[in-house]
Amino acid sequence: MNEKDMGTDLEKVLISKEEIDLKLAELAAEIDRDYAGKDLLIVGVLKGAVMVMADLARALSSDVTMDWMAVSSYGAGTKSSGVVRILKDLDTDIAGRDVLIVEDIIDSGLTLSWLLSNLSSRGPASLRVCTLLRKPEAAKVDIDVTYIGFDIPNEFVVGYGLDYAEKYRNLPFVGTLAPHVYGG
Numbered sequence: 001m002n003e004k005d006m007g008t009d010l011e012k013v014l015i016s017k018e019e020i021d022l023k024l025a026e027l028a029a030e031i032d033r034d035y036a037g038k039d040l041l042i043v044g045v046l047k048g049a050v051m052v053m054a055d056l057a058r059a060l061s062s063d064v065t066m067d068w069m070a071v072s073s074y075g076a077g078t079k080s081s082g083v084v085r086i087l088k089d090l091d092t093d094i095a096g097r098d099v100l101i102v103e104d105i106i107d108s109g110l111t112l113s114w115l116l117s118n119l120s121s122r123g124p125a126s127l128r129v130c131t132l133l134r135k136p137e138a139a140k141v142d143i144d145v146t147y148i149g150f151d152i153p154n155e156f157v158v159g160y161g162l163d164y165a166e167k168y169r170n171l172p173f174v175g176t177l178a179p180h181v182y183g184g
């Protein structure tokens, strides 16, 4: 799907596919450097992080292993409920492993804060976070994030994995929705 096919649903493109590709290449180079000689496990948080995981993993030169977790903190709407449920747990035992959580977005930070405490209780050798997007103005908790793609304004965004009511995940860019779409 491209920008034209979005019709009147899209308000604006915030981050283009080209900007995302460039940023992921930079982040991948940093990660390659930081984990040289290590056996890195990257953990994608479903569903939103699918695109970031796929593109980041292919931009890395090092061999990594990949695993997935699905958690739910949002209902059908656009606000975090703060209540996190595991919908799918890791297949990997992460005790003693170097683990990098890969997220599409940190908004309130509630999901990640919960995930960090859950995964750190499993005894990884190291645990860090990489996110494509972060909304500093929306933060409800302070989180130490090692790899950040873009800090963005406090607006609801879709595309590149991010949905509204399960739609728009397949847009190759990140954009904002027209207020009439979500009743904003």
Ligand SMILES: O=P(O)(O)OC[C@H]1O[C@H](OP(=O)(O)OP(=O)(O)O)[C@H](O)[C@@H]1O
Pocket: 045, 046, 047, 048, 049, 071, 072, 073, 074, 080, 103, 104, 105, 106, 107, 108, 109, 110, 111, 112, 162, 163
């Ligand atoms: O910082 P927070 O306010 O907690 O928001 C961030 C979370 O929200 C999104 O997931 P969502 O719950 O929408 O599920 P999805 O990835 O399956 O779309 C996103 O992928 C993060 O995991």
Ligand SMILES: Nc1nc2[nH]cnc2c(=O)[nH]1
Pocket: 074, 105, 106, 107, 108, 155, 156, 157, 158, 159, 162, 163, 164
């Ligand atoms: N689609 C989408 N999901 C989110 N989850 C947390 N923040 C957002 C956002 O801005 N857009």
